[in-house]
Amino acid sequence: MIGFKDVTRIYDNMTALRKVNFGIGKGEFVYITGPSGAGKSTLLKLIYLAEKPDEGTISIAGWETDTLRESAIPYLRRNIGVVFQDFKLLVNRTVYDNIALALRIRGFGETEIKGRVQDALKLVGLRHKNDNFPAALSGGEQQRITIARAIVGEPTVLLADEPTGNLDVDNAAGIMKIFKEINAKGTTILIATHNRELFRNTGLRVLWFDNGNLVADKEG
Amino acid sequence: MIYSIKLALKSLWFEKWIHMLTVVTIGVGLFVLGLIFFSLYNIEGITSRLPERFSVTVFLSAGTGNREINQLRVRLREDPIVKRIKYISKEAALVELRTSLKDAAYILEGLDENPLLPSIEIRLKENGFDKKKVEGLINRLKSLRDVDDVVYGENLLGTIYTIRNAVKTISAGVILLFSMAIIFVCYSTVKILFYRRKEEIEIFKLLGATKGFIRLPFLIEGGTLGFLGGLLGGAGTYVLYRFINGTVISDFPILGVMHMPLGLVAALPAGGAILGIIGSTIALGRLKF
Numbered sequence: 179m180i181g182f183k184d185v186t187r188i189y190d191n192m193t194a195l196r197k198v199n200f201g202i203g204k205g206e207f208v209y210i211t212g213p214s215g216a217g218k219s220t221l222l223k224l225i226y227l228a229e230k231p232d233e234g235t236i237s238i239a240g241w242e243t244d245t246l247r248e249s250a251i252p253y254l255r256r257n258i259g260v261v262f263q264d265f266k267l268l269v270n271r272t273v274y275d276n277i278a279l280a281l282r283i284r285g286f287g288e289t290e291i292k293g294r295v296q297d298a299l300k301l302v303g304l305r306h307k308n309d310n311f312p313a314a315l316s317g318g319e320q321q322r323i324t325i326a327r328a329i330v331g332e333p334t335v336l337l338a339d340e341p342t343g344n345l346d347v348d349n350a351a352g353i354m355k356i357f358k359e360i361n362a363k364g365t366t367i368l369i370a371t372h373n374r375e376l377f378r379n380t381g382l383r384v385l386w387f388d389n390g391n392l393v394a395d396k397e398g
Numbered sequence: 399m400i401y402s403i404k405l406a407l408k409s410l411w412f413e414k415w416i417h418m419l420t421v422v423t424i425g426v427g428l429f430v431l432g433l434i435f436f437s438l439y440n441i442e443g444i445t446s447r448l449p450e451r452f453s454v455t456v457f458l459s460a461g462t463g464n465r466e467i468n469q470l471r472v473r474l475r476e477d478p479i480v481k482r483i484k485y486i487s488k489e490a491a492l493v494e495l496r497t498s499l500k501d502a503a504y505i506l507e508g509l510d511e512n513p514l515l516p517s518i519e520i521r522l523k524e525n526g527f528d529k530k531k532v533e534g535l536i537n538r539l540k541s542l543r544d545v546d547d548v549v550y551g552e553n554l555l556g557t558i559y560t561i562r563n564a565v566k567t568i569s570a571g572v573i574l575l576f577s578m579a580i581i582f583v584c585y586s587t588v589k590i591l592f593y594r595r596k597e598e599i600e601i602f603k604l605l606g607a608t609k610g611f612i613r614l615p616f617l618i619e620g621g622t623l624g625f626l627g628g629l630l631g632g633a634g635t636y637v638l639y640r641f642i643n644g645t646v647i648s649d650f651p652i653l654g655v656m657h658m659p660l661g662l663v664a665a666l667p668a669g670g671a672i673l674g675i676i677g678s679t680i681a682l683g684r685l686k687f
Contacts, residue, residue, distance in 0.1 A: 228604065249608075256606035266601050270412075282401045283607045327605075 179204045179335060179366045180225060185234035187220050187390075194220040196390040197234070202368065204334070207361045209377040210370040212387035218370035219263070221387070222337045225368070226258050227251050239334050256284055259328030259365075261338035265320045267312040267327075273299070274308045277327045284331055298326035302356055318349035325353070329360055336360060338369045342376065350376070402611070406618035413591060417623060420587045424627025424674070425634065427580045428666050432635030434569045435665075440656050445527075445562055452527065454520040454536065454550040462516065462544045470544060474520060479531050481523040488516045515546055529559050577673055580627070584620045584677025592616060592685055599687060613682045617675055624674020628667030636663050 180202040187195040195217045202208055210218050223229045224236055227243065236243040239257050246254065267276050277298055281291045299305045302322035312320055321341060328336055338357065342350035354376060361367045369376070377384050386394035410417050456474075458467065467485065474483050486494070491514040496503045522532070532555060539548045592599070602612055639658040 226604065252603070252606045252608045252611075254606075255604065260604060262604075266604065268598055268601060279602075280605045283602065283605050283611060331606075 179206070179239060180368070181235075181237040182221075182224075183235045183237075185224065185231045185236055187217075187224060187229065188232050193390045195224070195231075195387075198390075198392050200385060200392060200395060202366060204366055205361070205364050207358070207367045207382050208369070209382060209384040210368060210387065211372060211374065211377070211384055212393075213372060215389070216387035217390045218372075218387060219339055222260070222339050222368065222370055225335070225337060226255055226260050252283075256331060257334050259331065259333035259336040261321070261324050261328050261336070261341050263339040263341075263343060265312070265324045267320060267323060269312050271311070272308065273304065273310050273312070273315070273323050276312065276323060277330050280327050280331050294330050295326075298330040301329070301359065302326045303352075317344050318346070318352070321345060321349070321353055322356070325356055325360075329365070333365065335366045335368070338367070340371055340373075341369060342371065342373060399614070402614040403618055405615035406622065409591060409595070409615065409619055410622060413594070416587060416590065417619075420583055420623050421626045421630060423583050424580050424624055424670055425630030427576045427583070428628050428631025428670050429634040430631075431573060431576050431669070432631050432662060432666050433638070434572055435662050436635060436639065436656075436658060438565065438569050439659060439662065441562060441565055443657065445558060452522060452551060452555070454522070454532070454539075454548060456518045456520065456539050456545055457515045457547045457549070458517060459544050459546045460515060466544045467516070467518075470542065471518065474518065477535065479523050479525070479528075479535060481521045483521070484519045486517045486519060488512050488514045491515070491517060529555055580624070580670070580673045581677040581680065584623060584674045585681040587623065588616050588620050588678045588681040589685065591619065592681070592687075603687070609687070612687065616682055617678045620674040620678025620681075621671045622674070624670035624672065624677075625667045626670075627674070628670025631670065632663040632666035635666065 182198045182200050185195055185198045186193065198217075198221070210221060212218055220229065224231055224243075225238060227246075230243065238254060241250070241254050268279070271279070274295055277295045278291045281294060286294070296305065299308065302325055304319060304322050304326070307315065307319065307323070312323065315323065321344075325338075325341070328338075336357070341353055341357070345353065350373075357367055357369065371377075381397055383395070383397060385392060386396075456470075458470070471483060471485060474480050489512065492506070492512050495514065496506060499505070520535075532550065536548050536550060539545050599612055636658065639656075642656065643658075
């Protein structure tokens with residue numbers, strides 16, 4: 179599903195990722211961890227093509243980044259749901275419109291959008307927040323809306339960057355439960371986090387990064 | 399498409415002050431363009447009616463026989479720019495002169511013989527009212543043996559054409575200048591709106607929006623701004639015309655020949671929309687996203 183081959187990413191003179199190699203199969207649940215500046219967020223950005231590798235090749239759901247045309251990037255992104263660390267919700271749109279946006283971009287009709295948005299909101303437990311604006315929601319609720327928006331288009335891969343970073347323990351547990359439910363439906367999930375408690379004793383795969391290097395690939 | 403229209407309308411409402419300013423600016427520009435087209439339309443109208451009043455008089459040499467006169471009449475009738483001809487014998491010319499002199503006709507009393515020459519008055523076709531074509535006809539006539547002289551409104555023809563060409567050239571320049579100004583106004587507005595919505599566009603992109611999806615609302619916005627500006631400019635042009643026709647005309651009756659084609663009023667919003675879309679397209683083409 180996702181493959182990194184000798185991937186290097188350099189910002190000015192700082193190497194964020196150095197000759198990284200790994201592969202992730204369909205339906206896997208993988209954590210990416212490491213200290214701040216280890217290259218976790220960069221790795222996710224490379225997967226959803228917000229950035230391009232300086233060296234090496236990334237393959238995502240059959241697409242190869244080095245041969246991918248600029249005009250094809252939007253179509254690749256539609257296969258990837260992203261839960262951003264800073265949520266990236268549109269403050270002047272309601273919860274419904276924020277989630278529906280992902281489907282409108284894909285050209286879905288309003289009837290189908292309505293059904294899918296309701297399903298996504300049900301999954302994250304916020305059906306009653308349909309008409310609220312993001313500013314009226316708590317951090318945990320905003321995170322759930324971001325997840326709902328990420329999964330509403332039924333992507334094959336779901337990426338989450340520090341999804342529990344700003345949340346209390348209960349909210350974080352709730353969010354992780356949602357991710358497990360999504361993964362159970364066959365979606366490949368990658369979660370970047372520095373919180374080791376999230377994957378301790380889960381038996382799930384963890385990619386350990388330090389200073390841009392993949393230093394370990396083992397079970398949590 | 400429907401969602402893009404909704405986005406455009408929402409933006410028009412949320413950024414109403416910028417849009418209002420843009421619409422007024424475009425409206426003023428299109429009002430000026432409307433006036434230019436209005437002037438051009440009327441100048442064309444006036445000049446196209448001139449052939450009806452314009453004539454060429456061919457004076458025949460004294461002693462030209464009937465056979466030669468008839469040959470010349472046949473020849474003129476076959477000319478592609480001649481509409482109709484009228485032969486005026488020297489006797490008829492004298493009668494006409496006497497009539498036109500009215501009370502002063504006594505000055506002709508002492509004449510022993512008629513000094514006037516027979517002539518042929520030529521009226522031109524509308525398509526023949528062209529300086530080069532008229533001069534060509536004059537030269538052909540002057541070269542004929544039986545033609546004594548050819549008289550036509552040489553100065554009038556020259557002046558009309560100079561004025562008409564000058565008006566056309568200046569108008570073309572002003573039209574180009576104002577069209578570019580309107581395009582620039584739309585270009586700048588769309589650029590400002592784009593930067594104001596940069597964060598939103600970034601989110602759109604991350605969710606998989608194509609460039610077309612991102613651009614479409616801006617194109618609709620640009621087109622709508624141009625259209626509204628056109629409505630304003632068209633309304634301004636029409637109101638001015640009604641004002642001239644209703645109030646000013648009593649002091650300047652000459653303005654009564656002016657006419658406002660309704661098609662022009664309708665064309666301004668359409669023209670504005672096209673210029674708006676052009677401005678938006680250029681802006682979006684230059685923006686990196």
